[in-house]
Every structure is written in structure tokens, then in C-alpha cells.
Amino acid sequence: MARHKTQDAGLVSQMRTRLAGVSSKAWRRLLAAEKRRRGVAPGRLVFVGIHNVADVWWCAERAVRKAREREARFFGAYLRDRIGYSLELGRVERLPHRMEDWLTVGEDLTLSDINRLLAARRKRLHDDGRAVVAEARDDVLFVDPALSEDKKEWCAEWARTMGWELASADEDPSVYREMLLLREGERYPTIRWQFAWEGYVLVGVPDGLTDELVYEFRVAHADQVARRFVKPVATAQADLLAQFFRRPTRRVQIHVTASGKTYTLSGLADRERASLTLRTFGEVDAGQPPSPPAAWKCEPGRCEYVATCQVRRPAKDQ
Numbered sequence: 001m002a003r004h005k006t007q008d009a010g011l012v013s014q015m016r017t018r019l020a021g022v023s024s025k026a027w028r029r030l031l032a033a034e035k036r037r038r039g040v041a042p043g044r045l046v047f048v049g050i051h052n053v054a055d056v057w058w059c060a061e062r063a064v065r066k067a068r069e070r071e072a073r074f075f076g077a078y079l080r081d082r083i084g085y086s087l088e089l090g091r092v093e094r095l096p097h098r099m100e101d102w103l104t105v106g107e108d109l110t111l112s113d114i115n116r117l118l119a120a121r122r123k124r125l126h127d128d129g130r131a132v133v134a135e136a137r138d139d140v141l142f143v144d145p146a147l148s149e150d151k152k153e154w155c156a157e158w159a160r161t162m163g164w165e166l167a168s169a170d171e172d173p174s175v176y177r178e179m180l181l182l183r184e185g186e187r188y189p190t191i192r193w194q195f196a197w198e199g200y201v202l203v204g205v206p207d208g209l210t211d212e213l214v215y216e217f218r219v220a221h222a223d224q225v226a227r228r229f230v231k232p233v234a235t236a237q238a239d240l241l242a243q244f245f246r247r248p249t250r251r252v253q254i255h256v257t258a259s260g261k262t263y264t265l266s267g268l269a270d271r272e273r274a275s276l277t278l279r280t281f282g283e284v285d286a287g288q289p290p291s292p293p294a295a296w297k298c299e300p301g302r303c304e305y306v307a308t309c310q311v312r313r314p315a316k317d318q
Contacts, residue, residue: 015087015095019080024072026099029077031101040199045285047075050204050244053281054237058229058299059206060280060290061311067285074203078194081203082106085117094262100275106272111246118209121189142169170257181207184255187216195244198282206241213249214241219257226254226263229294234263236277242269245287 007142035042043052048067053138055063085094086106096102139161143152145168159166170174177212188208210213231254238250252265284290291309292298300306 012022015083018095019083019231022076022099027079028072028075030079030099031072034075034079034103037103043070044199046199047071047078047203048281049074050202050240051237051279053202054233054240054282056277056290057232057236058138059293059303059311060256060284062305063281063310064284065305065309067281071263074201077192078201079103080311081192081194082109085109085113088117089113091281111193113136114191116206117187118191121191122210140165140167140316142172142175142179144183145170146183148302173219180219180255180257181217185253186215186217186251190215193245195230197278200282202240202244204241204244206238206245208251209241209245209247212247213251213266214238214245214247216241216250216252218252220254221256222258223256226256229259230254231263231265235270236273239270239274241273243274265315 018289031047032042035046038046040046045064045068049070052063052067052070055066056152075171083092083095083102083105086109089109092105092189096105101162113199141155141164143155147155156166186208188206188210190206190209194207195204206214207217215232218226218234220230220232231252234252234254235250238252242248243252249266252270253261253262254265280290290311297303298306298309303309
């Protein structure tokens, strides 16, 4: 393959901004077009987050339902990455005029190209301080609950000035995990990419990625929850990422908020377990009844699908 000149960073930024402005309705139309292009039925699940696959070890029914609910989001990530990386590597100079022509951009990208981009990110990685005070998402300012009262008041004033709502970061698990990752976790470069498996396109981004390992960081509120329930999901996700990114080892850390402890699990990636995780997800998606989770996971407020889900275990059987 011919070598290409790396694209100008300003142009790449402009194109990424244009992609970010695509409406959710337009992404759904593109998703339907991509399924037609692949000869796949409209209702078939194709684009899935690797973390959703790993969640079969929490509850397989919930994992599949959430994957279906979020398919358009992961398709958007899939296409934005293919286009963005193609621009960054100089494979294309601009976005095609017709949106449906975007579907073929980046078809020639390989894991070697992704590793090349990762190397550039590694060179740029620097620790400019881990103090994360707040993060704004969808007009809500999430504030780190560990902040001092004067800093919380400063954030409240900031939110009022911007017209945002104010919330504690621990009210949103994904925001809180990102804050704790920066404050408590280890620092590695990373990159998101996609992988084909049995008709699916699996989209994954490790919390860290080197030439030898993938890094995964999780949060639990208590030691017992960390060991019994979070560990199986976290290690499964790390095993999947290690398999697809072709890294021999994985490093998992689970931070327990109640004690402040961080447990570290390092070792060779378990390829057999990764295969079992994939098979389990595929079987449940195909209609095979999943094993019910622990009953407490089905309590109202813990699972968003509890009102319609039939895969439940009586409390006395947990």
C-alpha cells in the first residue's frame, strides 16, 4: 500500500466538527443504509459496544437489550472513527458530498494503522494534573463529590452563569467512573476501534493501551460487590479488548469508594473466556433464554428494564 502524507490537523478538526453536527436522525438513516449495503435485515443487531458484550456476566438479558437500544450510537462511533482516522492518516482529503458515500470511507484501515495512531497519542500523552472538578454533559454540570465546599460553590456559580443544572458526579456512574479514572487510575494512551465477529461489528476503547497490555478501570461501592460482581465483568471486557487489539496481557483495577482501596489484577489475557463471552452474547441475541441474574439486580431502580423483563430470579433463590 502506498504511503500517505499525514493530514493537516486543522482540516481534520474541521471535518470532525462536521461529523459531530450530524443529527441522530441522520445517523439512523445511515445505519439503515449500511445494513442494506451489508445485506442485513433492518432489525438485526450489528453494531455493539464491547462493554455491552462483557455485561453478559452482570445480566445477559440486560446486556443484549442495552446493546440493541444503543446500536445507532455505536454505529456513529464506528463511522466517525473510520472517517476521522482516514483523514488523520491522509487517506482522504475531505468528506464525500453524499452522506451515503461516507459508508465506504476507511474500509482499507487495518490494526497496524490504528497502532500507528496510538503511537502518536503516546508521544502526546502527558500528566497535566489529575484534579478533575467537574464535567458538563447535556447542559448538566456534574461536580466531583470529593470537592471542598468552597469549590462546590464555585462550580454552582459557574453552572448558574452557563444556565446549566447542577448534579453530583456520583449520580451518573459513567461520569463518576471517568472522574475516578483520572484521579485514581493509571495513565496510558488509548484509542477506539472496531472489530468484526460473526456478523457483528464490535466497538471498543480500553481505558489504556500499550504494545503489551490493555488496561481497564472500574468502580465499586463495596469490597464484596467488587469481588463478586464487578470483577467478572471487568476482566471479561479486558479479555475481549486484549483479544481484538492483539495484546497478550491485561491489567484490571477496581476502585472501591467505601474503603478507598484499589484492587489490581494483572496477567495473561484469557482467550477462552473471551470466546465464551462472545458466544454467550450471540446466543442470547439469537433468542436463547439467558440465566437469570442475582435477584437484587432486578430491583426497581437498579435495572431500567425491570418492568418488562421476564428473566428474573425469585429473591429466595439468589
